[in-house]
Amino acid sequence: MDAISTDNLTKRFGDLTAVDRLTLSVAAGELFGLVGSDGAGKTTTMRMLTGIMDPTEGTARVMGRHTVRESEGLKEEIGYMSQRFGLYPDLTVMENLHFYADIYGLPRRGRDEKINRLLAFSNLTPFGKRLAGNLSGGMKQKLGLACALIHTPKVLFLDEPTNGVDPVSRRDFWRILYQLLREGVTVFVATAYLDEADRCNRVGLIHRGKLLACDTPDNLKGLMRGTILEVLTPSPRQAAQLLRERLERESVGIFGDRLHVMTRNATETGTAIEAILRGEGVPLQSLRPIEPSLEDVLVSVLTEEAGP
Numbered sequence: 001m002d003a004i005s006t007d008n009l010t011k012r013f014g015d016l017t018a019v020d021r022l023t024l025s026v027a028a029g030e031l032f033g034l035v036g037s038d039g040a041g042k043t044t045t046m047r048m049l050t051g052i053m054d055p056t057e058g059t060a061r062v063m064g065r066h067t068v069r070e071s072e073g074l075k076e077e078i079g080y081m082s083q084r085f086g087l088y089p090d091l092t093v094m095e096n097l098h099f100y101a102d103i104y105g106l107p108r109r110g111r112d113e114k115i116n117r118l119l120a121f122s123n124l125t126p127f128g129k130r131l132a133g134n135l136s137g138g139m140k141q142k143l144g145l146a147c148a149l150i151h152t153p154k155v156l157f158l159d160e161p162t163n164g165v166d167p168v169s170r171r172d173f174w175r176i177l178y179q180l181l182r183e184g185v186t187v188f189v190a191t192a193y194l195d196e197a198d199r200c201n202r203v204g205l206i207h208r209g210k211l212l213a214c215d216t217p218d219n220l221k222g223l224m225r226g227t228i229l230e231v232l233t234p235s236p237r238q239a240a241q242l243l244r245e246r247l248e249r250e251s252v253g254i255f256g257d258r259l260h261v262m263t264r265n266a267t268e269t270g271t272a273i274e275a276i277l278r279g280e281g282v283p284l285q286s287l288r289p290i291e292p293s294l295e296d297v298l299v300s301v302l303t304e305e306a307g308p
């Protein structure tokens, strides 16, 4: 049985179609990433999958339960960490966990053991008595996760869980997610970070409510039509501006200190890049074709979607 399956799941707000005929399935034990920029429809999808919002059309099932007709039973099966997950800043870490244990009606017997296990699991044991409001961003995130796991859900929904969290805490958070996967939990994570998407078993690219592509990160990279040329120069911004002005069909992105130029004809574009930069006196340190990243794939899929 699939852990999650949707059939033409659609949500409209007036004239706006926030989620547009989304059909996908996620196998039990899978780590699935829903990737898209702000406003793409990730949160709305998640709200429908968790039974918080009814779809306008279409259906979804999670662990076999219909998200509208069986929303009560559904809540026992799932954990949901929303973007503004409800931690109580005036309660301690421990008290927050007890509060969620009460909400989910966890039996008294075994409750302390469960809470201690979750504290250890999320590396929060030394902070049990600290007020949640005084935790760092990364620790708040981990406490939110621990609260979402209090009733041992089979499917975990995470809406941009590491947004605004420092890179070390993000890595830590993902280590915890992998541990959950080993325990057989299915994880459905929405993210705008493409490096996080790369860690998922499968990824769905969503844009303006539509699922544009859905596959393993490697297969998605295989969708790229064309080549990425990596340009290394001490003046990436100036170079990007020049290349955007002069190259007609190619898209130019800045990735840290280097540029990615997406092209259908690597030889011709390579020669053009050299000539443009030389002509303007911009030094070129290196120019080479590279493997596309998921970010390149997203740009390429979106460019095609937008049309010529």
Ligand SMILES: Nc1ncnc2c1ncn2[C@@H]1O[C@H](COP(=O)(O)OP(=O)(O)OP(=O)(O)O)[C@@H](O)[C@H]1O
Pocket: 013, 016, 017, 018, 036, 037, 038, 039, 040, 041, 042, 043, 044, 045, 160
């Ligand atoms: N309750 C609502 N009423 C009207 N429009 C809404 C509502 N909720 C979301 N939208 C709109 O639906 C679209 C999709 O929003 P959604 O929050 O699902 O996107 P998202 O991919 O999760 O982005 P973000 O990361 O910014 O939350 C947006 O245009 C948003 O403005």
